[in-house]
Amino acid sequence: MTAPIEIEPAAGPAAGPQEGRGARRGALGYALTKLGGALLSIGMVVVATFFLFRLIPGDPAIAYTRDVPLTPDQLALLRRQMGLDRPLPEQFLDFVARALRGDLGTSYEYRRPVAELIGERLGPTLLLVGTGLVIAVSLGLWQGTRAAWNHGGRLDRFSTGISLTLWSVPTFWLGLLLLMVFAAGVGPIPGIFPTRGMEDVDAPDGPMYLLHVAHHLVLPCITLVAVVYAQYLVVMRSSLLDEIGQDYVTTARAKGLRDAQVRRRHAVPNALLPTVTLVFLHIGLVVQGAVTTETVYSWPGLGLLFYEAIKGPDFAVMQGTFMVLCVAVIIMNTLADVLYHVLDPRVRSA
Amino acid sequence: MTRLGGRLAALGLALSLAAFPATAAQAVPAGVQAVQEPAEGKRIVRLGAIQAIDSMNPFLAVRVISTSVHRWMYAYLTTPDSKTLQPSPDLAESWQASGDKLTWTFKIRDTKWSDGTPVTAQDAAWTLNKIMTDDGAKTANGPAVENFESVTAPDDRTLVIKTKQPQASMLELPIPIVPKHVWEKVPDIGTYEAERYPAVGNGPYIAVEHKKNAYVKLMANPAYWRGAPKIDELHVIFYENPEAANVGLKKGDIDWIGRLAGPQFQALAGDPNIVQWNTQGRRASYLQLNPGAATADGEEIGDGHPALKDVKVRQAIHYAIDKQALVDQVQNGLAVPANGSIVPPMYKDFFWEAAGDTRVTFDPARANKILDDAGYRKGADGIRTMPDGDRKLEMRFSIHTEDPIEDKLAQFLTGWLKDIGIQLTTRKLDSNKFTEETGSTALYDIAISGWSVNPDPEEVFATHLCSRRPTAAGEGGGTESFYCNEDYEKLYRQQLAELDRPKRIALMKQMQEKLYTDAPIIAVYYPNNLEAYRKDRITSITPIPEDKGILYGGSGYWPVYSLQAPAGPAPSDDDGAGPFTTAVVATAAGVVVVFVLGLILTARLRRKGDDDRE
DSSP, X not given: OOOOOOSOXXXXXXXXXXXXXXXXXXXXXXXXXXXXXXXXXXXXXXXXXXXXXXXXXSOHHHHHTTTSOOOHHHHHHHHXXXXXXXXXXXXXXXXXXXXXXXXXXXXXXXXXXXXHHHHHHHHHHHHHHHHHHHHHHXXXXXXXXXXXXXXXXXXXXXXXXXXXXHHHSOHHHHHHHHIIIIIIEETTEEOOSOSSSSOOTTOOOTHHHHHHHHHHHHHXXXXXXXXXXXXXXXXXXXXXXXXXXXXXXXXXHHTTOOHHHIIIIIIHHHHHXXXXXXXXXXXXXXXXXXXXXXXXXXXXXXXXXXXXHHHTTOHHHHHHHHHHHHHHHHHHHHHHHHHHHHHOHHXXXX | OHHHHHHHHHHHHHXXXXXXXXXXXXXXXXXXXXXXXXXXXXXXXXXXXXXXXXXXXXXXXXXXXXXXXXXXXXXXXXXXXXXXXXXEESSEEEEEEOTTSOEXXXXXXXXXXXXXXXXXXXXXXXXXXXXXXXXXXXXXXXGGGTTEEEEEEEETTEEXXXXXXXXXXXXXXXXXXXXXXXXXXXXOGGXXXXXXXXXOOXXXXXXXXXXXXXXXXXXXXXXXXXXXXXXXXEEEXXXXXXXXXXXXXXXXXXXXXXXXXXXXXXXTTTOTTEEEEEEOOSEEXXXXXXOOOBOTTSOBOSOOOGGGGSXXXXXXXXXXXXXXXXXXXXXXXXXXXXXXXXXXXXXXXXXXXXXXXXXXXXXXXXXXXXXXXXXXXXXXXXXXXXXXXXXXXXXXXXEETTOHHHHHHHHHHHHHHHHTTOEEEEEEEOHHHHHHHHHTSOOOSEEEEEEEOOSSTHHHHHTTSGGGXXXXXOOOOOOSSOOOXXXXXXXXXXXXXXOSHHHHHHHHHXXXXXXXXXXXXXXXXXXXXXXXXXXXXXXXXXXXXXXXXXXXXXXXXXXXXXXBXXXXXXXXXXXXXXHHHHHHHHHHHHHHHHHHHHHHHXXXXXXXXXXXXX
């Protein structure tokens, strides 16, 4: 073999073009463009939200008071309280003004500010979905790397098969199954996990409280991870497979680097890029919670709030959670764009 | 923070109890153990609820779970008797109506709020006046005081309510009386959350902690005037998912679930620890037949099929329905076929059952004959047409989307109506649209509905009044049928003013007969009340009414007050017993696994470092 051994071939991203002042101004301009786009999107979300939720058939006042006897006077009062008696343009301006101030309206069902309700549910959701996301990403990337490196092998077929099977399983069904087996106990398997929620009555204080919550977190978290980690696995696997055929990998091998080194130092960093988009997109969706998982385990998060709002129907809450979700996705997408710019020189030169 | 608050509150309560041992001992009748032996644990009952608390403020709460908890925390003027369901003394010891039936005088019981302050008629007057005068306080019980002229408390023991019109249902005000000295300090009732614990009340239980969307913890009120409940704590634990609640009951995380759906109830069969409670329920399920909808001003609205304006067609449809088959096939036998109207048989006094000639049985031949005689001729396709035109008897059946029970019912109904020459198409609507089309715009022919009835059924009768139809502007007034009948209206007004119970019941039975024969609605069945509890955790509970009644979701506090439970394990040094230890072990195991994984990873990284140095 006559491998041209000249200089250490650095992995793609490190070998960026020389950065001067012009480039930096370009970076700033790029960030500002992205930011402007994001703000525009948020504005459109606000407008779309308002009109979308007014398109829902039915009168919110009547829907809310279903099965509750009301006199026409009281109905009129309710309309006034909900601001439904004013003309649509006025309602819209009021809605925008309030939204800018962070006021998402008042829940008809709870008689409390929507922003407050969302704030209350954010913590449990971040805990559940955040933990789930970290585990799912780590597991998916690790398994995806392994699968791609040994592609076609038994390990590849096995791990990809398992993850795709779990991916196709309905979350609701898997959650209930885990609940019945590991919370209630079946045969020799003891039921060691709680059947609901984030904490029980008379939860312990101090550090023991953290353990108490962690105990409650196990089953919902496993459900969430089992269903989503396949995405990271598949994306990582295919993008690593793309890299394996590249010249620089051949070069690295030719240099006499160990197999593991070629993988870790050369192939994987390049293959990580597409997963960055996926991860950031999902961080945005974290806010939405995991509606189904939270419903099965009565986890007091945003997903449950949204689900209850739909059942209500509590338009103010639906509208508020919808908007928060959209804004979170937009912000995270913008961040991903900016990060891409930092990570990948090809984006910079483009 | 809330949890800590709850703890402090509980501690405060315990201290205040310790400070007044004499009061506590006095209030408790002989034979009831108020304070448990130090050697044994607490007697706790945990009720699973498939609904979270909407508000702990009784002026705002409308969900069943919240109003139930408020029934246990606050006294009402009267409460249904545990045997007869007739109004019986609660906060009001006795009462009297004036000769003109417009003035009610209540004698208020001499008892104490849980903070030691005496309960007076001022508390009741303040509560009712607040609802009458403050729009923010009307949310939960505004309609109940609509007819009130004035409410006053001439002295601490006397409450006087003057009404605009006679009101026979006065003795069933669904309003919890709150302590004036606590609530008058609230600046805006309409936005107040009432999350201060222990909450000051005078019912059998005191709420000491509420973790939103998770649980409410109540403790027995030792100063309760009937005597403290026989258990120490009552926990209401929220499950979003009924199946998960079932798992919780089987496992023993909760002790009792009320209001089960049929499949959920049946899934609990065969468990030796679980008692399945299957009794007559509060609800009537009925079909609504658009009788020619109009607004309250009499202006026609909607697009109901003209044939349904003809009472004969509505009666013929009644004859075509096999209610027993619906009970067996659609409700899996967990219901009673309806041979009456809107009041279910659980309310023995008010229930009216059709007999003799009035009784409609499943008789398609008779249904066909009625339609033939009325001139609705069958065409070649077997579908009838209107006598005076060529419009076919093709009708819509409106049901809710994704309701398997209504779906099944629609299949049966479609088949039966086809046999009598009426073509039925099912129309599935989301609940919003459904409410609008069947309640205010009248865009329906036949629809399904139902109503849960209170011990005083006045409200369900009111849903068929002319005045309940929407206004000209299309504002819904809460009609359940678009029915408007002069005789019915007259009977309703008579019962309003009839303070003699047997006479009032007779009037209400006439109204049911009217609805039955006129058939703007056709009652199909009365779904059973399905519940379940663990017999190892609840040793005794008395339903309301005592004879095969309801445990959860009925009116009043009797079942919850009557609860008896074995003492739990003696409190040990650590907070919780079994489950908590398991929790620690499980989590510790998890930590160990993570730690080992970390070690392996570190080892590998180190090896990688070695590689690099090569």
